[in-house]
Amino acid sequence: xxxxxxxxxxxxxxxxxxxxxxxxxxxxxxxxxxxxxxxxxxxxxxxxxxxxxxxxxxxxxxxxxxxxxxxxxxxxxxxxxxxxxxxxxxxxxxxxxxxxxx
Numbered sequence: 001x002x003x004x005x006x007x008x009x010x011x012x013x014x015x016x017x018x019x020x021x022x023x024x025x026x027x028x029x030x031x032x033x034x035x036x037x038x039x040x041x042x043x044x045x046x047x048x049x050x051x052x053x054x055x056x057x058x059x060x061x062x063x064x065x066x067x068x069x070x071x072x073x074x075x076x077x078x079x080x081x082x083x084x085x086x087x088x089x090x091x092x093x094x095x096x097x098x099x100x101x102x
Contacts, residue, residue, distance in 0.1 A: 008098055009047055010024075011098070013094055017094075021087075034046070051084065052084075052087075054079060
């Protein structure tokens with residue numbers, strides 16, 4: 001079920017954000033508490049959506065220069081609030097609408 005949920009979320013977001021907006025990354029051993037939510041009874045399938053929040057020009061420059069940007073929990077993290085919230089709401093709405101249509 002979990003892999004189905006991931007595929008469904010990807011398809012829903014490709015439809016509303018475009019294929020170029022999605023980046024597939026391999027699983028990581030992150031330290032998010034989120035993983036615990038689906039490990040209690042009743043077991044509910046879940047997935048985590050990573051949302052780009054930094055100005056694309058800033059991201060491209062850092063990548064070109066081989067520099068790391070401040071992480072999510074850093075006091076120097078500088079997202080673009082309007083664009084990040086708009087994209088996040090659009091992405092999550094697409095996933096929920098897709099799930100509710102099953």
